[in-house]
Amino acid sequence: MGKYFYPIVGGLLLIASLFSLYYGIKAYQLGDLPENVEGYAHQSYHFLLVSQEIENPYWAKVYAGAKEAADRENIYIEYKGPVQTDIEEHLRILERGIAERVDGIITQGLNAEAFTPVINKAVEAGIPVITIDTDAPHSKRIAYVGTYNYRAGRQAGQEMIRLTGGTGKVGIVTGSLEATNMIERVQGFKDALAASPNLHIVAVESSNISRxxxxxxxxxxxxxxxxxxxxxxxxxxxGPGMAEVVKRRGLSGKITILSFDDLEETLAYIKEGVITATVAQNPIRMGSESILLMKKLLEGKAIPTLNLTDTLILRKENLTEDRTTQSMENKSR
Incomplete structure (x- = not known):
């Protein structure tokens, strides 16, 4: 017994170490497993929703809509994203989702050059992808859910003309100079302002999605x-970032501020008269619709390629307007 005891024990320890190393690597590659593994086992599908910023209040609304629909349909929704905008980290999360072989991926197409190959990789691996908030139209994504961002930019430009009487100097603070949705919102705004030659854009700066x-x-x-x-x-x-500075400088009511989205802080600044108006999107609808469309797709049903949520200009006089009735425009192309 003594002759073989140590070699056997040594061999078993080596095997245990190899198994530990293997599963450690797999855990790193796949990322965190669902917290409620037992509950997840009884759910019909596992979807991955990747946001631009995990703690961004706008994306909290998207997730709230997605979670409500997923709970109703008995679907496990995994919500991931960088703490701060980071395209490389966003792509790594998508890669982990592909490796984990989730049933469906819902993500922004923030940058066409960077995101298209990863989206295509997922689809080619049999994982359908729906883009949300920001499209990647030249990828193999199955559908897009969200704002028609260029049109929303034009809508903002037309509102700016109305608010200023078509004269003055405008500064733009945009979330990103590289993200497709931000580029489209700026371009639509510029194209609308072309109709007012006395309204000039004098600066365009990036906030990197940071207040x-x-x-x-x-x-x-x-x-x-x-x-x-x-x-x-x-x-x-x-909007809140701009408003804080304008208020601190004593310029409230002297500078017209037109923002995007209807965060509580933005609405408070509108009531106070610091922000003049905001372009309200429908992030809750985006989240819920993306879940329902992905479920239909996995059930073998046809879904529209473009699922466009409406935008609404909110001012002090219409802040109480019911936005739950905002319509959805569906198109196939």
Whole structure:
């Protein structure tokens, strides 16, 4: 017995170490498993929703809509995203979802060049992808759910013309200079302003989807262009960031602020008269619709390619308007 005892024990320890190493690597590759594994086992599908920023209040609304629909349909929804905007981390989360072989992926197509190959990889692996909030139309994604961002930008531009009478100098604070949805919102705004030659855009700065940076860039714009008469923000945190600076400088009511989204802080600034108006999207509807469409797809049903949620201009006089009736425009192409 003594002759073989140590070799056998050594061999068993080696095997145990190899198994530990293997599953450690797999756990790293696949990321965190669902917290409620027992509950997940009884759910029909496992969807991965990847946001631009996991703690962003706008994305909290998207997730709330997705979670409500998923719970109703007995679907497990895994919500992931970078703490701060980080395209590389976003792509790594998508790669882990592909490796984990989730049943469906719902994600932004933030940057066509970076996201298209990963979206295509998922679809080619048999995992359907629906883009949300920001489309990747040249990828193999199955459908898009969200705002028609160029049209929303034009809508914002037309509202700016109305608010300013078509004259003045405008500074833009945009969430990103690279994200497709932000680019489209700026371009639509510029194209609308082309109809008013006396309304000039004098600065375009990026907030990197950060309230702090939105404030810093607003301060910079006002220092560089003290004759600014209007500000336009294209992401949810830009409005509150701009408003904080304008209020601190004692310029409330003197500078027109047009923002995006209907965060509670944004609505409070509208009531206070600091923000003039905001382009309200429908993130809760985006979240719920993306879940329901993915479920239909996995059940073998045809779904529209474009599922466009409406936007609404909110001002102090219509803040109480019921936005749950905002319509959905469905198109196949």
């Amino acid at each position: 702090i940076y939105a404030s810093e860039k607003t301060d910079q714009i006002l220092r560089d262009h003290p004759d600014i008469t209007a500000l336009y923000g294209t992401s949810a945190l830009d």
